[in-house]
Amino acid sequence: MVVVMKRFALKLFISLKYITANVVDRNNGKIVATASTVEHALKSTLECGRSCNAKAAMVVGEVLARRLKVEGLDNGLGRGIHIDVDKEVERKGLKSRTKVWAVVNALKDNGVKVILEDRDHDV
Template sequence: MTMVRKAAYELRLHISLKYITANVLDKSDGSLVAQVSSIEHAIKRAFELGRTTKNPHAATVVGEVLSRRIKLEALHRNHQGLDDGIHANVYKQVQKKGVEDAAANAKIVWGIINTLRDNGIRIIVEDDNGDL
């Protein structure tokens, strides 16, 4: 009997002074499953101000678009294991190198995670040690 190993997926965020980028990676092979960035023309146009990271609505939009792309990718490429959840180390995402305002970063990170959850994506939050 052959055991099928479930792939583990990970949410990684990059928050610059101007833009938010969210990636979902397949940790088994390092491939990109879905990606969205507030620098994309269609998303960027939705915000009147240039700095999307200062706009709390930006995290929600990034989360909504990412959830749709995750669902489409799961359908088209049959990524088994996405239903088992996407891992997110919130502490690591908030405390990334060069972050000056961890509280503002935390609002963005949690905004994206909560929007993903609201759109039916299972997110497994881990602490800094990788524990649930």
């Protein structure tokens, strides 16, 4: 078995109506924790209407951080959760990084170690 140094990755799925954040174990491709505005418990507390905003993204990040803690993964992720913000923004065709940063900052603010991957320049 090959161990990937950047084992855990944050993957975001952002549309106009929904925001989903998954932490994926790169060794086996499985999702270890997830949070989404699609969930009834989250959807009912947010005022997404026709589109979800940065506040909704922040709530998704907070819920994901809590779920990582409940599973004992907030500190058990070894070197942290990796995300390439530029890649996430490009892949989604987003015009703004606001929602991506809202999720990342909410994770950090709630004690989850997030490692920003940088391709060519400082983030």
